[in-house]
Structures are given as structure tokens and as C-alpha cells.
Amino acid sequence: xxxxxxxxxxxxxxxxxxxxxxxxxxxxxxxxxxxxxxxxxxxxxxxxxxxxxxxxxxxxxxxxxxxxxxxxxxxxxxxxxxxxxxxxxxxxxxxxxxxxxxxxxxxxxxxxxxxxxxxxxxxxxxxxxxxxxxxxxxxxxxxxxxxxxxxxxxxxxxxxxxxxxxxxxxxxxxxxxxxxxxxxxxxxxxxxxxxxxxxxxxxxxxxxxxxxxxxxxxxxxxxxxxxxxxxxxxxxxxxxxxxxxxxxxxxxxxxxxxxxxxxxxxxxxxxxxxxxxxxxxxxxxxxxxxxxxxxxxxxxxxxxxxxxxxxxxxxxxxxxxxxxxxxxxxxxxxxxxxxxxxxxxxxxxxxxxxxxxxxxxxxxxxxxxxxxxxxxxxxxxxxxxxxxxxxxxxxxxxxxxxxxxxxxxxxxxxxxxxxxxxxxxxxxxxxxxxxxxxxxxxxxxxxxxxxxxxxxxxxxxxxxxxxxxxxxxxxxxxxxxxxxxxxxxxxxxxxxxxxxxxxxxxxxxxxxxxxxxxxxxxxxxxxxxxxxxxxxxxxxxxxxxxxxxxxxxxxxxxxxxxxxxxxxxxxxxx
Numbered sequence: 001x002x003x004x005x006x007x008x009x010x011x012x013x014x015x016x017x018x019x020x021x022x023x024x025x026x027x028x029x030x031x032x033x034x035x036x037x038x039x040x041x042x043x044x045x046x047x048x049x050x051x052x053x054x055x056x057x058x059x060x061x062x063x064x065x066x067x068x069x070x071x072x073x074x075x076x077x078x079x080x081x082x083x084x085x086x087x088x089x090x091x092x093x094x095x096x097x098x099x100x101x102x103x104x105x106x107x108x109x110x111x112x113x114x115x116x117x118x119x120x121x122x123x124x125x126x127x128x129x130x131x132x133x134x135x136x137x138x139x140x141x142x143x144x145x146x147x148x149x150x151x152x153x154x155x156x157x158x159x160x161x162x163x164x165x166x167x168x169x170x171x172x173x174x175x176x177x178x179x180x181x182x183x184x185x186x187x188x189x190x191x192x193x194x195x196x197x198x199x200x201x202x203x204x205x206x207x208x209x210x211x212x213x214x215x216x217x218x219x220x221x222x223x224x225x226x227x228x229x230x231x232x233x234x235x236x237x238x239x240x241x242x243x244x245x246x247x248x249x250x251x252x253x254x255x256x257x258x259x260x261x262x263x264x265x266x267x268x269x270x271x272x273x274x275x276x277x278x279x280x281x282x283x284x285x286x287x288x289x290x291x292x293x294x295x296x297x298x299x300x301x302x303x304x305x306x307x308x309x310x311x312x313x314x315x316x317x318x319x320x321x322x323x324x325x326x327x328x329x330x331x332x333x334x335x336x337x338x339x340x341x342x343x344x345x346x347x348x349x350x351x352x353x354x355x356x357x358x359x360x361x362x363x364x365x366x367x368x369x370x371x372x373x374x375x376x377x378x379x380x381x382x383x384x385x386x387x388x389x390x391x392x393x394x395x396x397x398x399x400x401x402x403x404x405x406x407x408x409x410x411x412x413x414x415x416x417x418x419x420x421x422x423x424x425x426x427x428x429x430x431x432x433x434x435x436x437x438x439x440x441x442x443x444x445x446x447x448x449x450x451x452x453x454x455x456x457x458x459x460x461x462x463x464x465x466x467x468x469x470x471x472x473x474x475x476x477x478x479x480x481x482x483x484x485x486x487x488x489x490x491x492x493x494x495x496x497x498x499x500x501x502x503x504x505x506x507x508x509x510x511x512x513x514x515x516x517x518x519x520x521x522x523x524x525x526x527x528x529x530x531x532x533x534x535x536x537x538x539x540x541x542x543x544x545x546x547x548x549x550x551x552x553x554x555x556x557x558x559x560x561x562x563x564x565x566x567x568x569x570x571x572x573x574x
Contacts, residue, residue, distance in 0.1 A: 001297075003035075003135060003138065003139075003374045004177055004180055005179045006122075006125055006126070006129075006139060006142075006177070006179055006350055007138075007139070007142045007176075007177035007178070007184075008120055008184050009125065010118065010122045010125060010139060010142045010143050010146055010181050011146040011150075011180065011181035011182065011183070011184030011185040012038050012117075012143065012147075012184055012185070012188055012189070012283060013121045013146075014114070014117070014118035014121060014143055014147045014150050014181070014185050015146065015150035015153040015184070015185040015188040015189045015192065016119070016188070016192075016260050017091075017095055017114055017117045017118065017150075018114050018118075018147060018150040018151045018185075019114070019150070019189065019192045020195065021023075021095045021098065021099055021114055021117075021246065022151075023102050023109050024095075024096075024099035024103065025098075025099050025110060025270070026103065027103070027119075027272070028100070028102075028103025028120070029103055029154070029270060030100065030110075030459040031268070032048055032103070032104065032105075034287045035049075036294060037294070037297070038274070038293040038294055039208055039293070040294075040298065041263065041294065041296055042056075042115070042263075042266070042294055043088060043263075043265040044082075044537050045105070045259065045262045045266060045269065045294075046259045046260070046262075046263050047109075047259070048104045048105045048259075049104060049105040049106060049255060049258040049262055049322070050251070050256075050258070050259055051104055051484065052073040052101050052102075052103065052104020052105055052106050052253055052256035052287055052321065052327065052328070053101055053104075053106065053251055053255050053258070053327045053373060054251055054255070055104070055385070056097050056100045056101045056106075056325075056326055056327050057247060057325075057326030057523060058094065058250060059097055059100065060097055060326070060328065061247070063093075064089055064093045064097070064202065066088065066089065066118070067089065067470055067542050068089075068093050068094050068097060068328060068563050069323055069328060070112075070420075071094060071112035071113050071115055071116030071163065071330055071333075071394070072112050072116070072144075072166075072330065072415070072420045073268075073420050073421075073566075074086070074090075074423060075115065075116060075119045075140065075166060076115060076166065076167075076420060077168075077562065078119075078123070078140070079137055079140060079166065079167075081131045083136065083138065083317060084123055084126075084133060084140045084367040085123055085127060085139040086119060086120040086123040086124065087118075087120070087139070088180035090116055090119075091120045091121050091124060092115060093259060094104070094113035094114070094116050094117050094119070094328060095113060095114070095117055095180070097113070097327075097328035098113035098329050098330075099111050099188055100328075101322060101327035101328050101329050102270050102271060102329055105258070105259075105269045105270055106164065106258070106270070106322040106327040106328075106329055107225075107258065107261075107262070107268045107269070107270070107315065107319050107321075107322050107325060107334065108271075108319050108322045108327060108328075108330060108331070108333065108334065109149075109271055109329055109330045109331065109332040109333025109334055109336075109385060110151070110271060110329065110330070110333065111148070111151055111330050111332035111333055112329065112330020112331065112332050112389055113328060113330060114147045114256050115143075115144045115147045115148065115327065115330075116146055116148065117143075118142075118143030118146050118147030118150075119141075119143040119144045119147075120142045120143065121143050121437060121503045121537075122136075122139030122140050122141070122142045122143030122144075123136060123139060123140050123143070125333040126139040126140075137174075138173070138174045138177055138178070139177075140166075141162045141174065141178050142156065142177050142178050142180075142181035143181070143458020144158075144159065144161065144162050145158035145159055145178045145181050145182050146167055146185035147184075147185070148161045148182075148386075149163075149183075149185040149186045149189075150185035150186065150188070150189045151189075151198075151389045152198060152386060152389065153186050153189055153190065153197065153389070154186070154385065154386055154389035154390050155179075155182035155183050155185075155186045155389075155415060156182075156385045156389060157382060157385045157386035157389050157390075158178075158181075158182040158185070159178055159179060159182050159574075160379070160381045160382050160385050160386075161379065161386075161503070162178055163381070163384045164377070164378070164379035164380075164381055164382050165377055165379050165382065165418065173318035173364055175444070177484040183571045184480055187485055188444050192481055197287045197390060197391075198228045198273055199273070199276060199277055199280055199390050199391050200391075201280045201281065201362070201366060201391035203363070203396065204283070204360060204362070204363075204397050205360040205363060205475075206395060206400060207363070207395065207396055207399050207463060208357070210356070210357040211357060211359055211399065212402065214347075214350060214355075214356060214357070214359050214364075215399045215402040215403050215406070216365065216402060216406050217346075218342075218343065218346050218347075218364060218367060218368065218371060218403050218406075219371050219402060219404070219405065219406020219407045219410065220405040220406055220407070220410050220432065221342060221346055221371075222342055222371025222374070222375055222403060222407040222410075223338060223375045223406065223407040223408070223409070223410025223411045224408075224410060225312075225342050225375070226335075226370055226372050226375025226376045226407060226411045226555035227336060227410075227411055227414050227415060228370075228377070229316050229331075229334075229335065229338060229372070229375075229376055229419075229483055230376060230411075230415055230419050230422075231318065232316045232317070232320070232329070232488065233316055233418075233419065234422075236316070236317065236320030236324060237320060237323075237324060239252070239324070240254070240320070240323075240324030240325070247326060250324060250325050250326055251325050251326050253321070253324070253325065254322065254323075254324045254325015254326065254327070254430060255321075255325050257317060257321040257325075258318055258321040258322055258325065259320075260319065261284065261317060261318045261321070263295065264309070265295060265310065265311045265314060266294040267295075267311050267317045268293050268311065268314065268315060269289055271333045271337070272315075272333065272334075272337040273333070275311075275337070275340075275341075276340045276365075276369075277338060277364065277466055278290050278349075279291070279340050279343075279344045279361070279365040280340070280362055280366060280391070281362065282362060284363070285301060286302075288304060288344075288361075289301045289304060290302065291304070291307070292307060293527065295307070302322060305345065305348050305349070305352075307412040308341055308344055308345050309345055311341055312338060312341040312342060312345055313493065315334055315337055315338050315341070316334070316338070319331060319334045331376065331419060333371075335371060335373045335376040335377065336372075337370050338367050338372050338378060339368040339369035339370065339371055339372030339373055340365045340366070340368055340369050341363040341368070342368040342371070342372055343361075343365040343366065343367050343368020343369065343371070344361050344364065344368070344429055344444075346364060346368065347359045347360070347361045347363075347364035347365070348361055349402060363396065363399075364394065366387060367387075367396065367399055367400060367403045368371070368382075368403070369387050370383035370384055370386075370387040370403055370404050370407075371399050371403040371404060371406070371407040372385065372407065373386070373387075374403075374404040374405075374407045374408045375410065375411040376409040376411075376418065376464055377409065377418045377419065377420065378411065378412070378417065378418035378421075378460060379407045379417075379418065380401075380404040380407070381404075382400055383400070383404045383407075384397070384400045384404050387400060389566070394499070395555075404514030421427075422550055432553075433477065436458075443513055443524065443527045443563065443564065444527075445521075445523075445524075445525060445527060445530065445544070445555075446523070447553055447563075448555050448559055448560050448563060449523075449544050449552060449553040449554070450474075450553050450554050450555065450556060450559070451552065451553040452473070452553075453472070453474065453551075453554055454467055454468045454469075454471055454472040454477060454478075454554060455472075455477070455478045455484075455551065456477050456478070456479055456481045456490070456510045457479070457480070457481070457482075457508055457510065458479055458481070458482075458487055458509065458510050458511035458514070459507055459510070459511065460509060461508070461509055462498065462504060462505045462506075462508040462509070462513070463502075463505030463506060463508070465477065465490065465510060465513075466505070472492075474492075474541055474554060475491065475492050475540055475541060476489045476490065476491055476492065476517075476541050476554070476558075477489060477490040477492065477510075478543060478551055478554075479510050479511070479514045480551055483550065484490070484550040485548075485549050485550055485551070486517075486520070486543055486545060486549065486550075486551045487511075487514065488511075488514030488516060488517070488562075489514055489515065489517050489543065490510060490513050490514050490515075491515060494515075494541050495513055498513075516543065517539075517542065517543050517544070518537035518538075519533045519536070519537050519539065520542070520543055520545060521533065521543065521544045521545070521555065522544070522545055522546075522547070523546050523547070523552055524544070525542055525544075529547070530542075530555065530560070531564075534557045534560070539557065540556065540557050540558070541554045541556055541557070542555050542557075
């Protein structure tokens with residue numbers, strides 16, 4: 001019951017954080033662009049994004065003094081490697097940083113910062129009451145789910161997001177608190193903002209079976225666009241990573257790229273939700289041509305499809321330039337934005353060339369949002385329920401499922417992990433729903449190292465070694481030099497034929513009796529590799545060395561298996 005109460009508090013605070021962030025963003029955007037002309041270009045688009053990135057980088061460098069980018073990846077890392085503990089400043093720093101970035105035109109989303117904020121609220125609330133790691137993980141999930149539910153007024157999507165993206169198992173002990181957090185966040189968001197929704201959508205044309213081929217092809221297209229998004233984003237991040245020690249070079253590159261793209265394509269300004277609503281609610285060419293306002297393309301409706309295609313391709317560069325230059329934001333909204341433009345672009349080409357039965361552009365814009373989100377996040381259920389809930393497009397459940405599944409099946413051919421989990425997966429630190437793998441990921445190598453060992457020098461005589469053996473609790477004695485570098489080890493069980501013969505005590509030294517260890521572990525070896533090493537060598541003890549090859553301690557197979565069995569029991573307990 002105490003956990004339920006905490007989940008309710010986390011849901012409330014997550015909704016408050018989401019409301020504050022969107023309020024700040026809308027206020028800044030209204031102040032900066034409220035008087036912009038719609039029938040011509042605006043030179044200030046070249047200035048605002050650079051100023052926003054610069055202010056954000058100053059805030060992060062001199063006030064936060066910590067890296068707050070990649071919010072959802074940071075949550076996954078905390079779950080897998082930091083016992084679900086997030087820093088206290090994460091409860092507010094991402095809100096301020098992302099509000100500045102997006103308000104001034106940064107082409108990123110506010111969702112990842114809010115998810116990080118909600119998760120940090122849950123983590124720090126759990127730390128305040130000194131709760132165990134498993135409960136902390138649940139509260140982190142409550143914060144993330146509450147954030148998604150609060151932002152989009154979509155409680156089911158919040159729950160499914162936590163299941164698919166954060167990989168938190170849905171046992172009853174975790175399911176109920178997360179549901180409470182989702183419902184609480186959604187209810188309070190309605191209290192704060194009324195019935196207003198991020199995206200308005202009205203279904204004009206019911207789905208028919210004849211549109212199945214178009215839905216399947218759209219899903220495959222969304223999968224390929226998701227692949228383009230992920231690969232291009234990673235390539236751009238690698239470019240900016242080369243200048244990690246030169247913040248002003250990053251600001252210059254990111255600011256120039258972002259401001260030029262926004263000047264050419266004003267739809268890239270901020271989250272892009274206004275452009276999404278134009279595509280979702282357009283009924284005539286005049287409605288859709290509004291998306292050209294403020295750009296060099298204004299008044300040239302014949303270039304609408306070209307404009308949409310160029311925005312679709314350049315959005316990923318705008319997002320990368322924002323974050324790479326020093327801004328703060330996520331890829332959640334960009335995936336929705338690209339999905340909407342993909343759906344419109346696909347349906348417009350389909351109808352122009354009369355490939356088959358007519359497909360409504362607005363419906364396929366909505367389906368594209370679910371498709372690209374499913375591909376980028378590897379979360380088809382999240383794509384289905386989020387889009388259905390935020391647009392009340394429940395009559396499109398069947399095509400939403402077709403497009404989301406087709407997109408997911410396409411992307412996993414090329415990328416086995418989501419954009420959030422791929423970095424951790426390469427390091428072997430990604431928690432999954434596979435219990436064995438999840439437990440080994442959550443286990444800490446440092447926590448099972450036994451640092452109480454009796455080391456001997458290579459020139460120590462057998463007689464002196466006997467005294468060390470009498471004080472040792474292990475079946476091996478490490479042989480090290482003066483610097484602590486491991487030279488070998490003496491297996492006590494294998495020297496029984498001489499250890500009881502006192503006349504040989506001055507005839508043998510440690511260097512004569514030592515052997516090579518069965519295997520050597522480093523302090524950054526993944527736990528699944530440690531487990532495989534024990535199974536392969538059948539050793540009782542294995543040494544662990546640091547990066548300088550100095551002995552840190554030993555790992556006992558008995559102790560490691562005991563901790564593993566306990567964690568499997570705790571992890572699986574309902």
C-alpha cells in the first residue's frame with residue numbers, strides 16, 4: 001500500500017513537470033515567433049536556434065555541471081548499471097534545458113526530458129525512503145509511465161511504453177503501481193489543461209480491406225525510414241563526438257546547420273506539432289498548403305510534395321544538430337514528426353500514380369506516426385496505443401496494427417535494438433525481458449569480488465607460504481610482484497604432496513610452485529561472460545585485474561551462483 005501511495009505521488013509530480021515544461025515552451029515560442037509573417041521568409045530563424053543552443057549549453061556547463069542528454073538511454077543505464085539511481089538534479093534540470101532548446105527552435109522533442117524527469121522523481125523518492133533496488137526500479141517505471149501518460153493523456157500508452165522500452169517486467173507487484181501512476185498523471189493533466197489535446201484528428205473515411213496492401217507497404221516504408229533515422233542519427237553523433245572537448249566548435253557547427261535548415265523549412269522549428277496537426281486535419285489543398293507558410297516555398301503549392309519530402313529527409317539532421325551542438329531534447333517527437341510526413345508523402349504518391357484504391361492522406365499521416373515510432377523505438381504496442389489514444393483514432397486499430405507490425409518486422413532485420421538501447425546493448429548492459437540475461441546485467445561484478453586475499457611474492461619459501469595458507473580462506477594463493485601485478489597462483493590442493501614435508505620447506509619457492517590461472521577476468525568483464533568463463537573452466541576461484549593488470553581480488557563461483565539464484569528469485573517473485 002505504501003508503494004501505491006508513492007506511485008500516486010510520482011504520477012502527480014510527473015504531470016506537474018509535463019505541464020510546466022509545455023507551458024514554458026509555448027510561452028517562449030509565442031514571445032519569439034508570435035509576429036512572424038506567414039507569406040514570406042523570416043531572417044530571425046537564422047538567429048533563434050543558435051541562441052537557444054548557446055543558452056542551453058551555458059546552463060548545462062555552469063549550473064547543472066553534468067551530462068543530461070539521451071534521457072531515456074540514461075534511464076536504461078541507471079536500471080542496468082546504477083541500481084535504478086538517478087541524480088537529484090534530473091528532477092528539474094532537463095525541464096529547464098529542454099524548454100530553452102525547444103522554445104528557441106531546437107528541432108527535438110520534450111518527451112524524453114520529461115520521461116527522465118519523471119523517472120528521477122520516482123528514483124529519488126525511493127532513495128528518500130531507502131527502498132530496495134527492485135522497488136526503486138518499479139518507481140522509475142512509474143515516473144516514466146506517468147510522464148508519457150501525462151504528456152499525451154494516454155494511460156495505456158504510458159504502461160506499454162514502460163513494458164516495451166524500459167523493459168520492466170509486468171508482474172502484479174509492478175503492474176498496479178505503474179497503472180496508478182498512469183491514471184493519476186492523466187487525471188491531473190486533464191485538471192490542468194482541460195480537454196485540449198496535442199493532436200486533433202477526425203476520421204473521415206473508414207478503413208476497408210482493400211487498403212491492406214497500401215498499409216503493408218506503408219509499414220515497410222516506415223521501417224526503412226526508421227532505419228534511415230537511426231543510422232543517420234548515429235553517424236551525426238559520431239561527427240559531433242570528435243569535438244567533445246571543443247564546445248564552441250560544436251555550437252558553431254550545430255547552430256549553423258540547424259538555423260539554415262529551419263530558415264529553409266520552418267516546419268522544423270521546435271517539436272513540429274503544429275505541422276503534424278496541419279497534415280492530420282487537412283481536407284483540401286488549401287489546408288495542406290498552410291505547411292508552406294513562412295518558407296521560400298510559400299505560394300508554390302505545386303512543390304508541396306517536394307517540400308514534404310525534403311522536410312522528411314532533413315529532420316534527422318536538424319535533430320542531430322540540436323543535440324550535438326549543445327541543446328537538450330529527445331527523439332520521441334521527431335519520430336512522430338517524421339512518421340506523419342512519411343505517411344502523407346507515401347499516400348500522396350500512391351494517389352498521384354493511382355496505384356490502387358484511393359487512400360486518405362490524413363489517415364495515412366496518422367498511420368505513419370505509429371509506423372516510424374514502432375520502428376525507431378522497437379515498440380509496436382506503444383505505437384499502436386499511443387496514436388490511438390492521443391487522436392481517438394480507435395476505428396483505425398486494424399491498420400495501426402498492420403503498419404506497426406510491418407515496420408517493426410522490417411527494422412529488426414537491420415537493427416536488433418531500439419535507438420535507446422543500442423548503445424547499452426553493445427556494452428552488454430541492456431536489461432531485457434529474458435530473465436537470465438536481465439539478472440546477469442543487473443548483477444554487479446564489483447559486488448562479488450572478494451578483496452580479502454593472501455598474496456605471496458615469487459621468492460617466498462614454502463615454509464613461509466604455509467603460514468599464509470593457514471590464514472587463507474581460498475584454495476589458491478596469488479603470486480604478485482611489488483607493484484601488485486599478478487604473476488601466477490599457487491593451487492593449495494595441488495601442492496599437498498610437499499606442504500606437509502617440513503624438510504622441503506627451504507627447497508621450494510612460490511615461483512616454482514605457481515601455475516597460470518585457469519582464466520583471468522578484468523573489472524569491466526560483463527557478468528554473462530564471467531558466468532560462461534566459470535562454466536568453461538570449472539574453476540572455484542578466478543582472479544580479477546584492473547586496467548593496469550594489478551590484482552583487485554578473486555571471485556568465488558559458489559558466491560556468484562548464490563547471488564545469481566537469489567536475484568532470480570527476487571526478480572521473478574510476484
